[in-house]
Amino acid sequence: xxxxxxxxxxxxxxxxxxxxxxxxxxxxxxxxxxxxxxxxxxxxxxxxxxxxxxxxxxxxxxxxxxxxxxxxxxxxxxxxxxxxxxxxxxxxxxxxxxxxxxxxxxxxxxxxxxxxxxxxxxxxxxxxxxxxxxxxxxxxxxxxxxxxxxxxxxxxxxxxxxxxxxxxxxxxxxxxxxxxxxxxxxxxxxxxxxxxxxxxxxxxxxxxxxxxxxxxxxxxxxxxxxxxxxxxxxxxxxxxxxxxxxxxxxxxxxxxxxxxxxxxxxxxxxxxxxxxxxxxxxxxxxxxxxxxxxxxxxxxxxxxxxxxxxxxxxxxxxxxxxxxxxxxxxxxxxxxxxxxxxxxxxxxxxxxxxxxxxxxxxxxxxxxxxxxxxxxxxxxxxxxxxxxxxxxxxxxxxxxxxxxxxxxxxxxxxxxxxxxxxxxxxxxxxxxxxxxxxxxxxxxxxxxxxxxxxxxxxxxxxxxxxxxxxxxxxxxxxxxxxxxxxxxxxxxxxxxxxxxxxxxxxxxxxxxxxxxxxxxxxxxxxxxxxxxxxxxxxxxxxxxxxxxxxxxxxxxxxxxxxxxxxxxxxxxxxxxxxxxxxxxxxxxxxxxxxxxxxxxxxxxxxxxxxxxxxxxxxxxxxxxxxxxxxxxxxxxxxxxxxxxxxxxxxxxxxxxxxxxxxxxxxxxxxxxxxxxxxxxxxxxxxxxxxxxxxxxxxxxxxxxxxxxxxxxxxxxxxxxxxxxxxxxxxxxxxxxxxxxxxxxxxxxxxxxxxxxxxxxxxxxxxxxxxxxxxxxxxxxxxxxxxxxxxxxxxxxxxxxxxxxxxxxxxxxxxxxxxxxxxxxxxxxxxxxxxxxxxxxxxxxxxxxxxxxxxxxx
Numbered sequence: 037x038x039x040x041x042x043x044x045x046x047x048x049x050x051x052x053x054x055x056x057x058x059x060x061x062x063x064x065x066x067x068x069x070x071x072x073x074x075x076x077x078x079x080x081x082x083x084x085x086x087x088x089x090x091x092x093x094x095x096x097x098x099x100x101x102x103x104x105x106x107x108x109x110x111x112x113x114x115x116x117x118x119x120x121x122x123x124x125x126x127x128x129x130x131x132x133x134x135x136x137x138x139x140x141x142x143x144x145x146x147x148x149x150x151x152x153x154x155x156x157x158x159x160x161x162x163x164x165x166x167x168x169x170x171x172x173x174x175x176x177x178x179x180x181x182x183x184x185x186x187x188x189x190x191x192x193x194x195x196x197x198x199x200x201x202x203x204x205x206x207x208x209x210x211x212x213x214x215x216x217x218x219x220x221x222x223x224x225x226x227x228x229x230x231x232x233x234x235x236x237x238x239x240x241x242x243x244x245x246x247x248x249x250x251x252x253x254x255x256x257x258x259x260x261x262x263x264x265x266x267x268x269x270x271x272x273x274x275x276x277x278x279x280x281x282x283x284x285x286x287x288x289x290x291x292x293x294x295x296x297x298x299x300x301x302x303x304x305x306x307x308x309x310x311x312x313x314x315x316x317x318x319x320x321x322x323x324x325x326x327x328x329x330x331x332x333x334x335x336x337x338x339x340x341x342x343x344x345x346x347x348x349x350x351x352x353x354x355x356x357x358x359x360x361x362x363x364x365x366x367x368x369x370x371x372x373x374x375x376x377x378x379x380x381x382x383x384x385x386x387x388x389x390x391x392x393x394x395x396x397x398x399x400x401x402x403x404x405x406x407x408x409x410x411x412x413x414x415x416x417x418x419x420x421x422x423x424x425x426x427x428x429x430x431x432x433x434x435x436x437x438x439x440x441x442x443x444x445x446x447x448x449x450x451x452x453x454x455x456x457x458x459x460x461x462x463x464x465x466x467x468x469x470x471x472x473x474x475x476x477x478x479x480x481x482x483x484x485x486x487x488x489x490x491x492x493x494x495x496x497x498x499x500x501x502x503x504x505x506x507x508x509x510x511x512x513x514x515x516x517x518x519x520x521x522x523x524x525x526x527x528x529x530x531x532x533x534x535x536x537x538x539x540x541x542x543x544x545x546x547x548x549x550x551x552x553x554x555x556x557x558x559x560x561x562x563x564x565x566x567x568x569x570x571x572x573x574x575x576x577x578x579x580x581x582x583x584x585x586x587x588x589x590x591x592x593x594x595x596x597x598x599x600x601x602x603x604x605x606x607x608x609x610x611x612x613x614x615x616x617x618x619x620x621x622x623x624x625x626x627x628x629x630x631x632x633x634x635x636x637x638x639x640x641x642x643x644x645x646x647x648x649x650x651x652x653x654x655x656x657x658x659x660x661x662x663x664x665x666x667x668x669x670x671x672x673x674x675x676x677x678x679x680x681x682x683x684x685x686x687x688x689x690x691x692x693x694x695x696x697x698x699x700x701x702x703x704x705x706x707x708x709x710x711x712x713x714x715x716x717x718x719x720x721x722x723x724x725x726x727x728x729x730x731x732x733x734x735x736x737x738x739x740x741x742x743x744x745x746x747x748x749x750x751x752x753x754x755x756x757x758x759x760x761x762x763x764x765x766x767x768x769x770x771x772x773x774x775x776x777x778x779x780x781x782x783x784x785x786x787x788x789x790x791x792x793x794x795x796x797x798x799x800x801x802x803x804x805x806x807x808x809x810x811x812x813x814x815x816x817x818x819x820x821x822x823x824x825x826x827x828x829x830x831x832x833x834x835x836x837x838x839x840x841x842x843x844x845x846x847x848x849x850x851x852x853x854x855x856x857x858x859x860x861x862x863x864x865x866x867x868x869x870x871x872x873x874x875x876x877x878x879x880x881x882x883x884x885x886x887x888x889x890x891x892x893x
Contacts, residue, residue, distance in 0.1 A: 041206075046213050046222035048210070054237060055236070057226075058237060059240060061240070065166045065244060069192060071220065073190045075136065075143065075144055075190075076738065077216060081212055082128075083127070084215040084216075085208075085211055086128040087124075088211070099207065100204060100207060103208075105202070106202055106204075119176045119177060123177055123180065130741045133553070139475040139476055143739060144710055145475075146190055148498055153600075156486045156491040157484070158483065161189065163191040163192075163478075164191060165246035166191065167194070167245070168248045170196050170260055171195060172251035176201075185475055187224060189475055192223075193226065195227045197227065199230075206229065209225050213225055218508075238263055244265075247477075248264050248270055249477075257270075269477070273470060276429075277423070277426050278460060279315055280299075280460075281315045281432050282316055282317060283432075283433060283434025285434055285435060292457045294340075296311065296457045297337050297340075297342070298458055299461060300342075300406050301338075301342050305402040305403065309453075312406065312407065314407070315410070317434075318410040319412060322412075324393045327393060328391050335387075342387050342404060347386065365388060375393075376392060378391040386404060389408060390408070393409075393410060394409065397420060397423045416445045416446060419449075420449035420450060420451075421448075427449070428470060429451070429452065429460050430453075431459070432454055432455075433456075453467075494764070499765040499767050500765060502766045509713075509715065510747050514734065515747055517546055517689070517751075524547060527743065533550065533742075534555050536688050538688040549743055551740075554691075557739050558711060558739070559596040561708050562593070562597050568696070568706070569657065569682065569696045569698065569700075570681060570698045573602055576603065576628040577625055577627050578630060579621055579628070580607045581617070581629055581635065582630060583610045588872045590659060590660065591609050593692075610632070610635045614643050615646075618647060622650045622652070626652070626653070627654045628653075628655040630658075630659075637864075640670075656671065656680045658680070658681075659686075660873060664797050664803065692708055693735060693750075694770065697763040697765060699762040703771055703773070704769055704770070704772075705769065706761065707770065710739075711737060711739050712737050713736045714735055715733075716733060717732045718731055728756060730754065731753070732749060733753065734750070751776050753772075754771055757771055774790055778879055780879055780881065782817050782848065782855055785854075789806075789878050791842055792808060793806050796823070796834070800833070804824030805876055806823060807878060810883055811883060817854075819849075820857075820858050820859075821835075821857070822861075823860070825863060831860060835859040838857070
C-alpha cells in the first residue's frame with residue numbers, strides 16, 4: 037500500500053501511473069465538467085465527513101489520526117487531534133453555507149437567477165474549469181480546504197501536496213469522496229504527491245489548467261508562473277508578514293501582552309498571520325531606553341507564556357532555519373555596541389526578543405523570535421507602504437479610539453486584516469484571505485441576457501433543464517409537530533434569531549424558529565416563485581393585505597419577498613376598516629393585492645361599489661386558503677381581475693414550499709426543490725404511493741441551520757402531477773387536496789370538506805364561504821353546514837341538494853339516522869376564524885373525542 041501515493045478520482049494509484057494519467061487530463065476534465073456539480077451535493081458530503089471526524093470512536097477518525105502522524109518522528113497525537121477538530125469545524129454545513137453566502141451571495145451560487153427581478157438578465161457563479169492547487173507544507177488544513185473551496189465553486193481539482201506533507205490530505209479527500217454516494221465529488225478530486233523538481237510532471241499538471249492556486253515564496257510562485265499557459269488565472273497565496281502594533285496604553289497591559297506572546301508561540305510562527313514584529317506607537321524622538329525597557333518587559337511575559345506551550349521537538353527547525361536564527365542573533369548582538377539593538381534570549385534557547393531602534397519592517401527567523409521596533413503612528417504609511425505586497429495581519433492593542441484610528445492607517449499602508457491581541461491566527465467562516473474571497477477567485481461570474489417577453493415569468497434558467505438525477509430519498513423516522521416543538525428546547529441561541537407562530541387553523545398555534553440566513557434564503561426562493569406566478573416587479577403596484585401581529589409571519593414574509601424583488605409595495609396589512617383600505621387602494625393606484633382569500637372576499641364585497649368604480653385591480657395573489665371557481669368568476673367578471681394565483685404554498689414551520697406558474701391549474705404547485713425534498717406517502721402506511729395517487733405530503737428541508745425538519749408531516753394531502761409543465765420548468769408539481777383536518781369521519785363514513793364546496797358551487801351556484809361544524813349528542817353525531825346568507829338558497833333546499841349529491845351524507849342522514857345534518861345561514865362576519873391569521877376555520881370539530889382518519893379508498 038505504501039506505493040499507492042496518489043488519489044485519482046476515487047481510487048489510489050501508484051507512482052508509475054501518474055504521468056500517463058496527467059497526459060489524459062484534458063479529456064478527463066472535459067468529460068467531468070459536462071456533468072454539473074450541485075453545491076448541495078458538496079455540502080452533504082462535507083457535512084457527512086465533518087460528523088465522522090467528530091465521532092471519537094469512529095473508524096474514519098481513527099484512520100485519519102493514523103495518517104496525520106504517519107512518517108513524523110515524535111509526532112504529537114494531541115496536535116493531530118486538534119487538526120482533525122479544526123477540519124471538522126470547517127467542513128460543517130453551517131460554516132460552509134455561511135462561507136457561500138458571504139463570498140458568492142447564497143447557498144446555491146451556480147443557479148442562473150435574476151440579480152434584479154425587474155430585468156430578464158440572469159447571472160450565476162460558474163467554475164473556472166480545471167483548478168490546480170500547489171499546496172504548502174507548513175499548514176495541514178490548507179490543502180484539503182482549498183480543494184473543498186474548489187468543489188464549492190464546481191471545479192475539477194488537482195492538488196499537488198508538499199514533499200513534507202503527511203498522507204492525511206490525500207486520505208481525507210478520499211474519505212470526502214466516499215461520503216458522496218453519487219460519486220460526483222470523487223470525480224472532481226485528484227491528489228498527487230511528488231516533489232516540485234519533477235518538472236515533467238509539473239508541466240503536465242499546469243498545461244491544461246484554467247487556474248492555479250499556489251502557496252509559497254517568490255521563488256515558488258515564479259516557478260509555477262513559468263509553467264502556466266497564457267490566460268490561466270494565477271492565484272497567489274504567497275508568504276506574508278504579520279505584526280502587532282501597540283498604542284502606548286497597551287505597553288503595560290499584562291493580559292494583552294500575554295495574548296500577544298501566545299500568538300508568537302502558536303504554530304512556531306509558521307503561519308503567515310503569526311506576529312514577527314511588535315511595533316510601538318512611540319514619539320518621534322522617543323529615547324531608545326523606552327524601547328529596550330518594553331523589550332525586557334515583553335521578554336518576561338514571553339518566557340512565562342512559552343513555558344505553558346508544548347515545546348517543539350528538537351528538529352522543529354531544520355539546519356538552514358537554525359543557521360538563519362543564529363545569524364540574525366549574531367548580527368543583532370553585534371549592533372548592540374552601536375546602541376541600535378538589544379538582544380534578550382531564553383536560557384534554554386526556546387525564544388528570542390530583538391529590540392531595534394530602526395522602524396523598517398524586518399522578517400523574523402521564526403521559531404519564537406520577535407522584533408520590537410518603534411513606529412510613530414504618523415509615520416505608519418511612509419514606513420510600511422513600500423512593503424504592502426507582503427503585509428497580511430496586524431494585531432492592534434489600545435483604546436477603542438486607538439483601534440479605530442490605527443486600523444484605518446494600517447489598512448491604508450497595505451495591511452489586509454486587523455485582529456485583537458491574541459487572535460491573529462484565528463479566523464471565521466467566509467473570512468477574506470489576503471484581501472480576496474477564495475471562492476470568487478476560483479469562480480467566474482457569468483450572465484445570460486434573455487428576451488423580456490419570453491422570460492418574464494422565468495425566475496431561474498436552471499428550472500428549464502431536466503435534472504441529471506433526482507436527489508436521494510430521505511431516510512429516518514417521520515416527524516410530526518410535537519417532535520418539531522421538542523427540538524426548540526435544545527436549539528442553540530445562534531440558531532434562534534427569528535420567532536414565528538402559526539395561525540392555529542387546525543390546532544394550538546405552534547412556534548417555529550429561524551436564523552436570519554434561513555429566512556433570507558427562503559424569502560429569495562419564494563420571490564422567484566412569485567415571478568413564475570406572473571407578478572411583474574417592474575410594473576405592478578402591490579398592496580400587502582396579509583395579517584400582521586402576534587408573531588404571525590404572512591405580512592412580514594411578503595413584505596420581505598416584495599422587497600427582494602425591488603417591487604413597489606404599499607404595506608397596509610389586513611384591518612377591520614375596509615373602507616379606509618379601499619380608499620388607500622384607489623389613492624395609491626394599487627393594481628395587485630396580496631392577502632387571504634376570506635379577507636379579500638370580504639373587502640371586495642363590503643367595498644364593491646368603490647372597487648368596481650376604480651376598476652384598477654388587475655392581479656390577486658392569495659395564500660393560506662383557496663378561492664372557489666365561482667369566487668374566481670365573480671372577481672374576474674364583476675371586478676375586472678385578470679390574474680388570480682397562489683402567492684405561495686407554505687407553512688410557518690417549514691417556510692415556503694411551492695409556487696404556482698402561469699400555467700398552473702386549480703391547486704397545482706411546483707415544489708421549491710432548492711429548499712426541500714418531497715415524499716408522498718400512503719395515507720395509512722409509511723410507504724410511497726403509486727405515481728399519481730393521493731397521499732400525505734412529507735417534506736425534508738435542507739437549508740435550515742436552526743430547526744432540522746427531516747421527513748416532516750406537514751398535515752396536507754396531495755398527489756404528484758406527471759409530465760413536464762407547459763411553462764417549461766422541470767421542477768416537480770403537486771396538486772394539493774386539502775389538509776388532514778378537512779377529511780373527517782362521521783357516522784362510519786369519511787367526508788372531505790372540498791366535496792361540500794364543490795356540490796354547493798355546482799348545484800346551487802354558491803360563491804360564498806362554507807363552514808362545517810361537528811358536534812356530538814348522547815345518541816348520535818350532528819353535522820352543521822354554515823353558509824353565507826347573501827349567496828345561499830333557503831336552508832332546506834341547500835340541505836336537500838347536499839344529501840342528494842353527497843351519497844355518503846345521504847346514507848348516513850337517511851332512515852338509519854347515523855347522524856343528523858342541518859344547514860344554517862349566517863352573515864360572513866359570524867363565521868369562525870383564527871384570530872391570528874384571519875383564515876376561515878373550514879371544519880370545526882367539537883366532538884368530545886376526535887382524531888384524523890385517513891380517507892377511504
